[in-house]
Each structure stands twice: as C-alpha cells, then as structure tokens.
Amino acid sequence: MESNLNLAELFDAKSVAVIGASSVPGKWGFGILSLLLAKGGRDVYAINKKGAEVLGVKAYQNLREVPGPIDFAVVVSSARDTPAAMEDCVCKGVKYAVVIPGGFAEASEEGARLEREVVEIARRGGIRFIGPNCMGHFDTYSDFFTIPFNFPIAKGPASMITQSGNSGIAVFALAWQAGLGFAKYINSGNEADIRFEDFLEYLGRDDRTKVILGYVEGLRDGRRFLKLAREITRRKPIVMLKAGRTDDGARAARSHSAALAGSEQASAAAFKQAGVIRVEEVSDLVDAALALSTQPLPRGRRVGLLSMGGGLGVITTDALRRCGLEMARFSSRTMEKLNSALSDRWSHGNPVDPGGEPVVYPCIFAMMEDENVDAVMIVGGVGMVGGLVPLMPTPPAAKAAYERLMEAAERQELENLDRLAELRDKYQKPVITASMLRGSIMKGAVSEKLEQYHLMPYTGPERAAKALARLVEYSEYLGVARTPGP
Amino acid sequence: MESNLNLAELFDAKSVAVIGASSVPGKWGFGILSLLLAKGGRDVYAINKKGAEVLGVKAYQNLREVPGPIDFAVVVSSARDTPAAMEDCVCKGVKYAVVIPGGFAEASEEGARLEREVVEIARRGGIRFIGPNCMGHFDTYSDFFTIPFNFPIAKGPASMITQSGNSGIAVFALAWQAGLGFAKYINSGNEADIRFEDFLEYLGRDDRTKVILGYVEGLRDGRRFLKLAREITRRKPIVMLKAGRTDDGARAARSHSAALAGSEQASAAAFKQAGVIRVEEVSDLVDAALALSTQPLPRGRRVGLLSMGGGLGVITTDALRRCGLEMARFSSRTMEKLNSALSDRWSHGNPVDPGGEPVVYPCIFAMMEDENVDAVMIVGGVGMVGGLVPLMPTPPAAKAAYERLMEAAERQELENLDRLAELRDKYQKPVITASMLRGSIMKGAVSEKLEQYHLMPYTGPERAAKALARLVEYSEYLGVARTPGP
Numbered sequence: 028m029e030s031n032l033n034l035a036e037l038f039d040a041k042s043v044a045v046i047g048a049s050s051v052p053g054k055w056g057f058g059i060l061s062l063l064l065a066k067g068g069r070d071v072y073a074i075n076k077k078g079a080e081v082l083g084v085k086a087y088q089n090l091r092e093v094p095g096p097i098d099f100a101v102v103v104s105s106a107r108d109t110p111a112a113m114e115d116c117v118c119k120g121v122k123y124a125v126v127i128p129g130g131f132a133e134a135s136e137e138g139a140r141l142e143r144e145v146v147e148i149a150r151r152g153g154i155r156f157i158g159p160n161c162m163g164h165f166d167t168y169s170d171f172f173t174i175p176f177n178f179p180i181a182k183g184p185a186s187m188i189t190q191s192g193n194s195g196i197a198v199f200a201l202a203w204q205a206g207l208g209f210a211k212y213i214n215s216g217n218e219a220d221i222r223f224e225d226f227l228e229y230l231g232r233d234d235r236t237k238v239i240l241g242y243v244e245g246l247r248d249g250r251r252f253l254k255l256a257r258e259i260t261r262r263k264p265i266v267m268l269k270a271g272r273t274d275d276g277a278r279a280a281r282s283h284s285a286a287l288a289g290s291e292q293a294s295a296a297a298f299k300q301a302g303v304i305r306v307e308e309v310s311d312l313v314d315a316a317l318a319l320s321t322q323p324l325p326r327g328r329r330v331g332l333l334s335m336g337g338g339l340g341v342i343t344t345d346a347l348r349r350c351g352l353e354m355a356r357f358s359s360r361t362m363e364k365l366n367s368a369l370s371d372r373w374s375h376g377n378p379v380d381p382g383g384e385p386v387v388y389p390c391i392f393a394m395m396e397d398e399n400v401d402a403v404m405i406v407g408g409v410g411m412v413g414g415l416v417p418l419m420p421t422p423p424a425a426k427a428a429y430e431r432l433m434e435a436a437e438r439q440e441l442e443n444l445d446r447l448a449e450l451r452d453k454y455q456k457p458v459i460t461a462s463m464l465r466g467s468i469m470k471g472a473v474s475e476k477l478e479q480y481h482l483m484p485y486t487g488p489e490r491a492a493k494a495l496a497r498l499v500e501y502s503e504y505l506g507v508a509r510t511p512g513p
Numbered sequence: 514m515e516s517n518l519n520l521a522e523l524f525d526a527k528s529v530a531v532i533g534a535s536s537v538p539g540k541w542g543f544g545i546l547s548l549l550l551a552k553g554g555r556d557v558y559a560i561n562k563k564g565a566e567v568l569g570v571k572a573y574q575n576l577r578e579v580p581g582p583i584d585f586a587v588v589v590s591s592a593r594d595t596p597a598a599m600e601d602c603v604c605k606g607v608k609y610a611v612v613i614p615g616g617f618a619e620a621s622e623e624g625a626r627l628e629r630e631v632v633e634i635a636r637r638g639g640i641r642f643i644g645p646n647c648m649g650h651f652d653t654y655s656d657f658f659t660i661p662f663n664f665p666i667a668k669g670p671a672s673m674i675t676q677s678g679n680s681g682i683a684v685f686a687l688a689w690q691a692g693l694g695f696a697k698y699i700n701s702g703n704e705a706d707i708r709f710e711d712f713l714e715y716l717g718r719d720d721r722t723k724v725i726l727g728y729v730e731g732l733r734d735g736r737r738f739l740k741l742a743r744e745i746t747r748r749k750p751i752v753m754l755k756a757g758r759t760d761d762g763a764r765a766a767r768s769h770s771a772a773l774a775g776s777e778q779a780s781a782a783a784f785k786q787a788g789v790i791r792v793e794e795v796s797d798l799v800d801a802a803l804a805l806s807t808q809p810l811p812r813g814r815r816v817g818l819l820s821m822g823g824g825l826g827v828i829t830t831d832a833l834r835r836c837g838l839e840m841a842r843f844s845s846r847t848m849e850k851l852n853s854a855l856s857d858r859w860s861h862g863n864p865v866d867p868g869g870e871p872v873v874y875p876c877i878f879a880m881m882e883d884e885n886v887d888a889v890m891i892v893g894g895v896g897m898v899g900g901l902v903p904l905m906p907t908p909p910a911a912k913a914a915y916e917r918l919m920e921a922a923e924r925q926e927l928e929n930l931d932r933l934a935e936l937r938d939k940y941q942k943p944v945i946t947a948s949m950l951r952g953s954i955m956k957g958a959v960s961e962k963l964e965q966y967h968l969m970p971y972t973g974p975e976r977a978a979k980a981l982a983r984l985v986e987y988s989e990y991l992g993v994a995r996t997p998g999p
Contacts, residue, residue, distance in 0.1 A: 052915040053871075058905040065906045083910040129868055133823075134858045176904040191824015193893060197973070200949040244827055270827040273834035279827045279864050308975045309828060309949070337619075338677020341730055341756040341765045342795060348759035372620045378765055382615055385539075407679060418662040419544040420551045424569040429538040463683040463795070487683070489794045 032155070032221070034229045037123045038211060039169035040099030041069055044090055044121075046112045047103030048073035048081045055127055056103040057082070058175025059163065063101075065177070066170050070095065090115040099123050101163070101173050106130030109159065110144045117152030124149070125173050126158035132217050133160050142219050149220060161216025162192030167209055168235055174214075183208015184237035184320040187312075188226045190215055191270070194242045194309060201313045206483050207320075210235040224251045231259035238320045240312050241267040244280035249294070253301045260302030264319045264501050267303050268312055269294065302504040304497050311493060314485060318494040321481035322457035324502035327401035327509055329355035330495065331394035332378035333387065335407035340378035343406050343461070343488035350496035354378070355400040357393075364393040388443040395450040395458075401508070402495055405460045406488050409447070410440070410477045440473050448480040457498055460484040461491035518641070518707070520715045523609045524697060525655035526585030527555055530576055530607075532598045533589030534559035534567045541613055542589040543568070544661025545649065549587075551663070552656050556581065576601040585609050587649070587659050592616030595645065596630045603638030610635070611659050612644035618703050619646050628705050635706060647702025648678030653695055654721055660700075669694015670723035670806040673798075674712045676701055677756070680728045680795060687799045692969050693806075696721040710737045717745035724806045726798050727753040730766035735780070739787045746788030750805045750987050753789050754798055755780065788990040790983050797979060800971060804980040807967035808943035810988035813887035813995055815841035816981065817880035818864035819873065821893035826864035829892050829947070829974035836982035840864070841886040843879075850879040874929040881936040881944075887994070888981055891946045892974050895933075896926070896963045904950075926959050934966040943984055946970040947977035 043063060049056035056075075061082055063071045072093050075086040087093050090100065090112070100121045102112045106128050116124055131142040142159065149156055157164055163173035167182040178199045185207055189195045192214045202209065211233065213226050223246060230236045239259070246252045256265055271280030298305050304319075306312055330352050334340030344354060354377050357365070365379060368389035372382030379390050387408040394400050416436070421429045451458050462484035477483045485491035502508035529549060535542035542561075547568055549557045558579050561572040573579050576586065576598070586607045588598045592614050602610055617628040628645065635642055643650055649659035653668040664685045671693055675681045678700040688695065697719065699712050709732060716722045725745070732738045742751055757766030784791050790805075792798055816838050820826030830840060840863050843851070851865060854875035858868030865876050873894040880886050902922070907915045937944050948970035963969045971977035988994035 050911055050914070052905060052907065052911055052918045053902045057911070061906045061908050061911070064908060082908050130858050134868070177906040178904060189824070191822060191827070193820075193822025194824040194828065196822075197825065197949040201973075242824060244824070268828075270824065270831060273831045275834050275840045276827050276831035278862075279823070279830045279860070308832075308973065310973055310975075334679075336677060336679025336682075337765070338675070338680035338728060338730070338756065339683065341677070341762050342680065342754075344765045345756060345759045345762035346794075348761050354761045372616050374765070376764075382620070416539045418664060419538060420547045420663040421538065422547045422550060422568050425536055425538055425543070425547065428536070432538045463686040487687075487794065487796055489796075 032225055032229070034221075034226070036098060037155070037157070037164070038166035039171055040123065042072070042095060042097050043069055043099045043101065044072040044074055044093060044097045045101045045103060046074040046090060046115070048075045048086060049103075050081045055175045059101055059103060059127070059173055062172050062175065062177055066172055068170055072097065090119050093119070097121050102126045103128065106138060106141050106159070110141065110148060113145050113148040113154070116154055117148060121154055124154055124156040125161065125163055126156055126216075127161060127163065129160040131159045131219070142217065146219050156220045157213060158216040159219060161214040162195065164211070164213040166211050179203050181206075181208035183210065185209050185240055185316045186211040186230045186233065186236040186238075187240040187242070188213050188215055188223055188230070189242035190218070190223065190244050191242055192216075197309050198240070198312055201310055205313050205317055206478055207313055207317045218247060222247050224248050224255060227252065227255050227259070227265075231255065231263070237263055238316045239263065239265045240316055241265065242312070243267060243269055244271045249297070253297050256301035256303050260504065265303045266306060266312055266315045266319070266497070267298065268306050268309065269298075302501070304500055306497070310490065314490050314494040315497040317481075318457065318459065318498050319501060322459070322498055323451065323455040324505065324507045325402040325457050325499055326455075326502070326507060328352045328499045329399060329401045330404055331355045331357070331397065331400035331402070332404045332406070333390050333394065333408050334378050334380055335387070335411075337374065337380045339406045339488060340374070340380050343404065343492065344378055346489045346492035347404070347495070350492050352492065352496055352499065355394075355397070358397050358399050361393045361397040361399075365390055368393070388447070391447060392450060395447070395454055395456060400456065402457045402459065402498070404491060404495060405458065406491070407462050407464070409444070409460045409482055410473050410484065411462070411464070437471075437473060441476055444473070444476045444480060444482065447482070457495065458482060459491050459495045461486070461488045463487060518711055518715070520707075520711070522584060523641070523643070523650070524652035525657055526609065528558070528581060528583050529555055529585045529587065530558040530560050530579060530583045531587045531589060532560040532576060532601070533594075534561045534572060535589075536567045541661045545587055545589060545613070545659055548658050548661065548663055552658055554656055558583065576605050579605070583607050588612045589614065592624060592627050592645070596627065596634060599631050599634040599640070602640055603634060607640055610640055610642040611647065611649055612642055613647060613649065615646040617645045617705070628703065632705050642706045643699060644702040645705060647700040648681065650697070650699040652697050665689050667692075667694035669696065671695050671726055671802045672697040672716045672719065672722040672724075673726040673728070674699050674701055674709055674716070675728035676704070676709065676730050677728055678702075680754075683795050684726070684798055687796055691799050691803055692964055693799055693803045704733060708733050710734050710741060713738065713741050713745070713751075717741065717748070723749055724802045725749065725751045726802055727751065728798070729753060729755055730757045735783070739783050742787035742789050746990065751789045752792060752798055752801045752805070752983070753784065754792050754795065755784075788987070790986055792983070796976065800976050800980040801983040803967075804943065804945065804984050805987060808945070808984055809937065809941040810991065810993045811888040811943050811985055812941075812988070812993060814838045814985045815885060815887045816890055817841045817843070817883065817886035817888070818890045818892070819876050819880065819894055820864050820866055821873070821897075823860065823866045825892045825974060826860070826866050829890065829978065830864055832975045832978035833890070833981070836978050838978065838982055838985060841880075841883070844883050844885050847879045847883040847885075851876055854879070874933070877933060878936060881933070881940055881942060886942065888943045888945065888984070890977060890981060891944065892977070893948050893950070895930070895946045895968055896959050896970065897948070897950070923957075923959060927962055930959070930962045930966060930968065933968070943981065944968060945977050945981045947972070947974045949973060
C-alpha cells in the first residue's frame, strides 16, 4: 500500500531557483521570486533569459550557470519552454520542482504532448514535480512558499490538497477570517507526476497535519484514494469538496483539469464508507476543519441549544434538524438549574431562550453537565460582554457608569470562558458558537480568550449547525458516537 | 381588502415619551432614550418613577405631568406595569405606541391576561401599538428609532417586518457588511394590536420601500396575508423567511411568539402562488434583497459565467445548476469575440475561464451582448485591479514599476466598470459578482464605483448563485422571464 515517496524535502528546500524570474509586477515570476526573497531562510536564485538583475538579485541566464547546488526549482517559463527548463534541472541535479504554467494537457493535444515530454525528462533525471498548471505549494512551519501571493496565512492544523488554485485562494481568505491556520498546502494542478493520492498519503503521516482538506474534480486512482482514506480517517479527518457534481459542472471540470468524474452516486457511497467527510461549499471546508481540529468528538447527536432571542433559537433548531441532529431532552436536574437561574419568562425547554435577560453561563454550564446532552451550541450568547450593551449609545452623562459596567462585565465574561473551557475538557463535549455580530462587539481580552479556547463564533447559525453535524458524522464513523438506529 | 389604518405617524412622531427611562447602561430604557436623544429632531421626554433627571434631561414621574402633547409612547415598563402605562397614554391623548417588554402571552396565562387588558385599554383610547415583546421599530428617512441599539444602518430600499428582534439584529449586521440599506423596520413581537399583515399592507404602499423582507414564525391571518401578498408582489418583491419549518423548530416557535405554524406543504404552495420569494437562511434575506433592489430582472434563466480560475468555475456551475439555473450556450458571434480576446488556453465554452490571463472585460461585454445570455455572473474578475497583483509582495526594487502598473490598472478598471453599467442598462441583464477576497483588495475609487453600480461581490459563488436564482424566480412570476416548460 505505502509508496516510497518521501516528500519531506518538497516542503523544505535548502536552495531554490525560480526559472522565469521577472521584475515586472503582475507576472508570476515576479510574485514567486519576491515572496521567496521576502521570506528568506534559504538560498534563492533567479533565472531569466535576459540575465542581468531581477529584484535586486543577480539573474542567471541558465540554471546550469548557478555555482552552488539547487534542490528545488520553480518553473515559471511558458509551457513551450518547460521541457528545456526541465532538462536544465536534470543537469543541475535538482530533486523536486513545481511547474506553474498552464497550456498543457488541460488546453490542447499539443499541450498534452508537451506534458508527456516534461514527465519523461523528469523521470529520466529522478525529479519529482508538482503541476503543471498550478499555483504552487507551501509549508508554514518551514516557511517555504512557491505561491505568487502574499496572503495572510497562519500556522495551524489544516493541510490542503487542491486541484484548483483559485479555490485554494478562496479557502485562504475564508480561513483567515475564521481563524483557521495551515500546515501544508499543495495545488496539484494537472498531476502529471505527483498525484493527489501521493500528497494524501504523505499528509496522512505528517504530524503537523491534524485535518486534511481536499478539493478535487476527478481522481486519477480512485481505488488507491479510497484505500488510503480508509486508513487515514482512523487517525485524522479528511474533508473533501468534490466539484463537478452537476451535469454542466462535470463538463466544466473536463475543460479545467482534464479530470474525468466518475458516477456521482458511486463516489458518494465510497467516500462515506472510507470515512471521508464530504462538503458542498467552499466555506464548508473551512467551517468543518475548524470544528474538527479544535473540538472534542461528541458521543451522540443530541444538542443542547442556548439562544439569545427566541427567533434565532427557532432558526437554529430548524438548521440543526435539517442537518440530522437532535434536540436534547434536558434531565430534571438541568430543568431545576435553569428554573432557578432564570426568571419565569424563559422558554422552559430546549432551545433555552433566557427571555431577554443576559443570564447565559449558568444555563450553558447546566447543559454541559447534563448527560442527555452530547454537544452544546450557543447563538449570540458567548463573548458578548454585557449582552448587547456595547452597541448602546452612551451619552456623556452616562459615560462613567457605562465604563464601570463594561469592566465588570468583561471580568465576569473572562472567568466564565475559563470555566466553560474547563467543562469542555472534563466532559469532552464540543461547544459551537454562532453570531452575526462577530467582529463588531468582540474585542480585546475577550476576543483573545475566545480565540485561545477556539470559541470564536461562526457567522450564522446555519454554518455553525453544519460544522457540528460534521463533528457528529466523524464521531459516528470512528465509533465514538453511537450511530442511531433506523 | 384595504384597511383604513394609516401608519405614517407611527414612523415619524413629533413628540415621544419613553415610559421607563433609565440612566443605567444595559437597561432597555437607557438604550432607547439615549438613541432618541442622540438622533434629535423631535421632542423627547423621559418618564421614570423616581422623577429627577435621566441622562441629562428632566424626568417626569408620570406621563400626565408632561406639559405639551405626546404623539408617541415607548413603553419599557415591566409587563405588570404596562396596563397603567397604557392608561396614562390614553389620558394624554397618545396616538401610537410600541410596547417593548416580554412577559405577556408568549410567557404565561397571566401574561396573556395582561396582554388582553393592555389591548382593551388601547382600543378604548384609540391607540394603535406595536408589540408587546419586541425590540422596537425605525424609519431611517425620518430618523425615528425606538430600538435600543446604535447599529450602523444605512438608508436604502429594504423594509423589514420581523417577529423576532434578534433575527432583525442579525439581518442588520449582515446588511451593513453587504451594503444593503433600510427604509423602515418593525419588530412586530406578539402582534397584540397591529399585526404583520397590517405592516405588510402599509409597506406595500410605501414609496421608499422597494423590497419587503419578512421573518415570521406564524401568521395570525394567513388568508389576508396571501391576498395582500398577491397584490403587492405585482409591484415589489416580498422575501420571507418562515422559521419553525422542522418539527422541533415549530415547537420552539410556539414558546417564542405563541405562533401556530400551519402545514408546511400548504404554506409553501400558497407562498409560491402569491409570488412570495421564500428563503431558508438569514443571510439569504439580505442577499436576495440586494439583488432584487439593484438589478434588472432577467428575461430567462440562461447564465453566462466568467470565472477567474477553472476550479471556481466548476464550483459556480454546480451552484447555478443546483439552483435550477441554466448555462447559456454562446452564439457563434460571442465565441468569435472570445477567441480573439483570449489566448488558446481559454476554456472554449461557458463558463469562460481566461486561463490565467487577466483579460476579463472583453469577455464580459461579449456575454452582455449575446442574446442567448439572460444574466451574467462573474467570479473573482470584477473590481480586482490588476488581477491579484495587489496581493503580490513588492520589494523596494520594484516599487516604482508596481505603482505605475497599479495606477494604469485602476484607470482601466474604472472605465470598464462604466461600460459594464452602461451595457447592463442597455440590455437589462443582471450582473452578479462573487469573490472571497472582497475587502482585502477592493479599495478606494474602484470600491466606490462598485458600490455606486451595485456590483459589490457576494462572499462566495454559492450565495451569488442563490441571489441570482431569486431574481429569476421573481422575473418568471411577473412574466418578464419566460417560465421554462416541463
């Protein structure tokens, strides 16, 4: 089953050459070289037909002119010039490469011929490469980046393999907003040499990778993928977006990555059997990864819900039920606790609507301690220092009183968050939060604590409910949660 | 059919009293009074049992002590104190009120009795009121606000009626991010006096309201609602989120607004017949309103799609197809234009993937001019000055060249946006855009122009596709678009 492909050096080269380096902003040979230079930490060489200087560094007209050894090459030359560039790599003893340009098998017959030629040359020289038709790869821990853009990307537990570079960019943008960090990233492109399945195998063994995200249009070796997935999902979750699921989508995929999508029904069943969590939207990839990498696995699908406001409670209940989750029935002990914490106006059941009072934590703690509750969801109630008070206008006459109130509320909130995190550890129950107001009223110490404890709210109850459902799905697959009978 | 209820004064009172005004931050009588004072423009009186001063204004112990006339009362007293407060309003000749507190019919038998008492007193005195158990209302044009929070809310074409205050807040937060403005807003609460249907009738005639948003758990008079809706949707769209659609959701709704949800299937069919656009998520309300209030109605469901990057093209095609939209087949004239604008590496069909080149507008213009295209969607291609160049790192050596490039690209982008808006007017085809990078790279003059032309991107292709599908749905209902055969 296991291949002998060790990709460690692919993610941490000592010396790198950019073949097709450019000093023209907007060119990929500009973006990639300047990011490599900005990151530092390894020898970077610019190769450019004109020679002279590029971005302040000496440019060599040919890779073979570089005096020292080169481990890794980023090929940015046109498709037509790539075979020659690969020949140079062979001569120079390069071990790994990424081939950026398009114009290969995805574009035309002539492109397919060029692609075969590049593969032959690389094979002959023992070079393994990513691409062509891709936007690079990176490792945040070794700080090695071959993508041409300077996105804000945090270190973290997720690694991604994508057949689409722009979908990767979309995921970075959403991940940054959501607070999800990355370990490794590969835009596999046409997969002429190293395939999706190879990267998957490597990430399965990579200790920094706690959750694997995948965007695929079609797999070259579906059987190997499923075998690998079955083995990896025992240890870490795999979340996949399979694009091209509709008729026209599949047609578009053929012209994009030349991938042949298999039967939709067959692949859905196979994914499920292999424990692969399958999602529909780009944002689902990020939402699921966040929950799977930070929350304990629930022991069942019974959710305790607290919602500040009855309407959001109804919406969230609808969302949870649509995801196949169940509303927990509180124990009589929990009902007693809720009755004593809240005024008579509370909803007297699940979802808990405190009825306008900002009494949140006693209710949350009661749900955490209830053995009939497998997971807790909180809508609009956590991290909101003093309820919605920060949004009230504060006339000069009330300024001092307002500040006192906010200070006390913040202190209280921080203590409550500590306690909530303690209870989550103790009972191993996931806590998922949602709020549309994220960002507008969560600031300073409270915001930091929310991040530290991975309690930052999802934007909206629907996204939160979907993320929780993925946790339950994975937990049931692993047998941590009991699968409900028919 | 039409009632004689004229609610104009409800949205623009000359003199307002807050009964239960408070100087304690966090209390609703604090938030409402301070916002009314901050807005100015009308006489505001504080009523407070203790008398003395509240937030720098004289407080009266009783409404009847106020020297001048009072048009409007905001009752913030507890449920128990509300009958007496309403009696005072009758004595003082108040015409309209909003009753904020909960603890009425939604909470208990005793609360229901109190609610009936308040209604009787109001009826006797000819007072019409919003609530109880609500979070106020507003009119951005008269600048009259009875909500307790100081949200950023822009003037604009949407008006909303909601049975849930917190869902209203969620909508404001999303609307602000998306650039949707409001005309009027009512949180109708328990609807003891003025009902959802009354507000709907009023907004149907309100010239400032171009699109009506509704959040309901249950309607008191479903038949009247449908009759009104049928009449109003001929002139302006109604977008509704009906919560409590699942078993547990309906149960939660009963304890929230005491609303009795009817049969799910029956109401879905009735809504559709009346031309009501029904959505599932809170964010859908905002997304649909934005499209319906800014875009021309498409003449069919054939979409021309341009996507920067093949993967996003596949994802978007899947999303469009899932929404029931069709991929347009370009005319041979359009194919010629695309072939001459793009290098051989383009996707040669719909979706248009320029194949890595930032050649966007000639393709978009060609689709706008193609009579086989009813609507144009653009993913990641509009407003992105110089493609993704702004995200490239810029070493000092390239700074001057970079700035020249960006200036030229911005000039070009602004001209292209003017042309795109012209073509949209000429051909009356909606243009829907999407990007995850919104905010990170759209700045300055380009950003302003995108807002001016309502071309600001949706966050993600799935949300954009859903918004476009609502446009098509409404257009087919009105008969502007031909409904496709079976």
